[in-house]
Amino acid sequence: MEQQVEQTDLLKQDQSRKKKKTVRAVLSFVVMSVLLVLLFFAAVNIGSLKVSFPALLKGLFVEYNGDVATIYDLRFPRIFISMLAGAAIAVSGVLFQAVLKNPLADPGIIGISSGASFVAVIITAVAPGLFFFTPIFAFLGGVLAFFLVYSLSWKGGLSPLRIILVGVAVNAMFTGLSSAANSMNGGNMEGVAAIVNGNITMKTWDDVYTLLPYVAVGLLLAVAFSGMCNLLLLEDKTARSLGINVNTMRILISLVAVLLASISTAVAGAISFLGLIVPHMGRILVGSDHKALVPFSMLLGAFTFLLADTLGRTIASPYEVSASILMSVIGGPCFIILLRRSKKYAN
Amino acid sequence: MPINDDKPAMEVRNLSFAYDKNKVLREVSLEIEAGKITTIMGANGCGKSTLFSLMTKNLDARKGQIFLRGKNIRNLNLKEFAQKVSIVQQYNSSSDDITVSRLVSFGRTPYRKTMHGKSEEDERMVEWAMEVTGILDYRDREVSRLSGGQRQRVWIAMALAQNTKILFLDEPTTYLDIRYQIEILELVRKLNREYGITIIMVLHDINQAIHFSDRVIGLADGTVIVEGSPEEVISTESIRKMYGIELGVTQIDGQKFVLMV
Numbered sequence: 001m002e003q004q005v006e007q008t009d010l011l012k013q014d015q016s017r018k019k020k021k022t023v024r025a026v027l028s029f030v031v032m033s034v035l036l037v038l039l040f041f042a043a044v045n046i047g048s049l050k051v052s053f054p055a056l057l058k059g060l061f062v063e064y065n066g067d068v069a070t071i072y073d074l075r076f077p078r079i080f081i082s083m084l085a086g087a088a089i090a091v092s093g094v095l096f097q098a099v100l101k102n103p104l105a106d107p108g109i110i111g112i113s114s115g116a117s118f119v120a121v122i123i124t125a126v127a128p129g130l131f132f133f134t135p136i137f138a139f140l141g142g143v144l145a146f147f148l149v150y151s152l153s154w155k156g157g158l159s160p161l162r163i164i165l166v167g168v169a170v171n172a173m174f175t176g177l178s179s180a181a182n183s184m185n186g187g188n189m190e191g192v193a194a195i196v197n198g199n200i201t202m203k204t205w206d207d208v209y210t211l212l213p214y215v216a217v218g219l220l221l222a223v224a225f226s227g228m229c230n231l232l233l234l235e236d237k238t239a240r241s242l243g244i245n246v247n248t249m250r251i252l253i254s255l256v257a258v259l260l261a262s263i264s265t266a267v268a269g270a271i272s273f274l275g276l277i278v279p280h281m282g283r284i285l286v287g288s289d290h291k292a293l294v295p296f297s298m299l300l301g302a303f304t305f306l307l308a309d310t311l312g313r314t315i316a317s318p319y320e321v322s323a324s325i326l327m328s329v330i331g332g333p334c335f336i337i338l339l340r341r342s343k344k345y346a347n
Numbered sequence: 348m349p350i351n352d353d354k355p356a357m358e359v360r361n362l363s364f365a366y367d368k369n370k371v372l373r374e375v376s377l378e379i380e381a382g383k384i385t386t387i388m389g390a391n392g393c394g395k396s397t398l399f400s401l402m403t404k405n406l407d408a409r410k411g412q413i414f415l416r417g418k419n420i421r422n423l424n425l426k427e428f429a430q431k432v433s434i435v436q437q438y439n440s441s442s443d444d445i446t447v448s449r450l451v452s453f454g455r456t457p458y459r460k461t462m463h464g465k466s467e468e469d470e471r472m473v474e475w476a477m478e479v480t481g482i483l484d485y486r487d488r489e490v491s492r493l494s495g496g497q498r499q500r501v502w503i504a505m506a507l508a509q510n511t512k513i514l515f516l517d518e519p520t521t522y523l524d525i526r527y528q529i530e531i532l533e534l535v536r537k538l539n540r541e542y543g544i545t546i547i548m549v550l551h552d553i554n555q556a557i558h559f560s561d562r563v564i565g566l567a568d569g570t571v572i573v574e575g576s577p578e579e580v581i582s583t584e585s586i587r588k589m590y591g592i593e594l595g596v597t598q599i600d601g602q603k604f605v606l607m608v
Contacts, residue, residue: 014487243429243457288442
C-alpha cells in the first residue's frame with residue numbers, strides 16, 4: 001500500500017516536471033516571437049534616418065514619404081536577408097547535428113559554407129553571365145564539401161571528433177582557395193569579396209527574392225523531416241530495426257542542410273558558429289525533440305543574426321562591422337565553452 | 348512465395364558469410380520453431396553476431412537464404428520486415444530528455460503513414476507494451492533518469508509496440524547487474540509464455556541460456572555444432588566443442604548446470 005502511494009507520488013512528480021518543460025517551451029516560443037518583432041522594428045529605425053512607427057506604417061502603405069522609401073530600399077532588404085539567412089543557417093546546424101550525431105557540427109566549422117562560397121566565387125569570376133545561377137552552384141559546392149567531410153571521416157562509423165577535424169581541414173582548404181582566387185584577380189572583385197566576408201551592406205530586394213524561395217523550400221523540408229531526425233538520434237541499428245533506411249534518410253536530410261547553408265552563403269556570405277550556438281540554446285529552452293527544435297531554431301536564428309547585423313552597423317558607426325565577423329568573435333568563445341562543457345568530447 | 352504460417356517461424360538455408368576473405372559463417376542451416384525461446388550460443392568470434400545481423404536484415408545474405416514463414420526476407424523491405432520482426436539491439440542510446448512513453452511510441456514507426464498522426468491502434472499498442480514490461484509508472488520520466496534495468500525494459504517495450512510475433516534480443520543482459528539480468532529474462536519468458544511471441548536471443552551466460560531456453564543453437568567456427576533442447580545437447584563435450592574449455596555439467600532437481608569454474 002505504502003509503495004503504491006510512493007509510486008503515484010513519483011508519477012505526479014514526473015508529470016509536473018513534464019508540464020514545467022512544456023510551459024517553458026511554449027513561453028520560449030512566445031517570448032522569442034515578440035522579441036523578433038521588436039528587434040525588427042528597432043532595426044528598421046536604427047541608423048542615420050529615423051521615422052516614427054506611425055509614420056513608417058503610413059509611408060509604407062498609405063502615402064509616399066522620402067525617408068520611408070529610402071529605408072524601404074536600403075534597410076528592409078538587409079533585414080529580411082539577415083532573418084532568412086539566420087533561420088536557414090540555424091536549421092542547417094540542427095539537421096547536421098542530427099545526421100552526424102554530433103552536437104558540435106556547424107555548417108561553417110565543417111566547411112560546407114566555405115565549399116559553397118568557393119564554387120560561387122569561381123563561377124562569378126569565370127562566368128559572370130551565370131551570376132543568376134550562383135545559388136545553384138553554391139549548393140553544388142556545399143554538396144562537394146559535405147561529400148569530402150563525410151567520406152574522409154567515415155571509418156566504419158562516424159567519430160564526432162574526426163568529423164570536426166576533417167571539417168576544419170576542408171574549411172581551411174576552401175577558404176584558402178577562395179582567397180587565392182580573389183587575390184589572383186587583383187582582390188577587387190566586389191561580388192567575390194561580399195561572398196567571402198559575409199558582407200550584406202549593399203543588398204537589394206533582388207537578393208531577397210533570390211534567397212526567399214530556396215530558404216522557404218529548405219525550411220519546409222526541414223520541418224517535414226523533423227520526426228525522422230528524432231529517429232536518427234537512436235543507434236543506427238535500432239532505427240533500422242524500426243524500418244528506417246538510415247543511410248537514405250541521412251543523405252536526404254544532409255542535402256536539405258547543405259541547401260540551407262549554401263543558399264545563405266551565396267547571398268549573405270560564410271557565417272560560422274550561428275548553426276552551433278542557436279540549436280544549443282534551443283535544446284536548453286525547448287528540448288531536443290526536433291518537432292519543436294526546428295521551428296524554434298528558425299525564430300532564434302533569425303533573431304540572433306539580425307541582432308548581429310544591427311549591432312554591427314551601430315557599434316562603430318559610421319563604419320560597419322559585418323554580422324558574420326561579429327558571429328565569429330562571439331561564436332568562437334561560445335564554441336570553446338560548449339566543447340569544454342560537453343561530457344562526451346571533453347577527453 | 349507468400350507468407351505461410353505453417354512454415355517455421357524462421358529458417359536459414361546454406362548460409363555463408365565472409366568479411367573480405369575472413370569466412371565467418373559456413374553453410375549454416377537451421378530452423379526456428381514458432382512459439383519457442385531459442386538461444387544462439389557460442390564463443391566470441393564463432394559467428395553468432397553475424398548470424399544475428401543476417402537474420403535481422405542488418406547484413407545482406409549473399410550466399411544462402413533466410414526465410415520468414417517461408418518468405419525470403421530479401422524480398423521484404425525494411426518497413427515490412429519491421430512489422431513482422433522486432434529487435435532489441437545490444438547497445439542503445441537516445442536523446443537525454445526524451446520521455447519513456449515517447450520513446451516507446453517510436454515502436455509504431457513501421458505503421459506510420461506520412462502526414463498521418465497517431466492512430467488509436469498506435470496508442471493502444473504503446474499502452475500495452477508499457478504495461479507488459481512494467482514501466483507504466485515511469486511513462487513521463489526522462490529515459491536518462493532510469494536505472495539500467497528499467498531502461499532495458501523501455502527498449503523491450505519499444506520493440507513490443509511493433510506488434511510482431513517474432514522478437515530478437517542481442518545479449519539483453521550484458522550491461523546489467525545479476526538481479527536485473529534475471530528480471531529481464533523472466534520478462535522475456537513471460538512474453539513467450541503469455542503472449543506467444545517467438546523469441547530468438549543471443550546470451551553469453553551458459554546457465555541462463557539453459558534455464559531460459561526451449562532450444563539452443565550452438566555455433567563454433569561458423570558452423571552449427573548443436574541444435575536442440577538444452578537437456579539433450581548440453582554436455583561437457585558440447586561445451587568443449589563450443590568454447591574450447593573443459594567444464595563439468597551437473598544436474599540439480601532435473602535441471603542441468605554447467606560449473607563455470
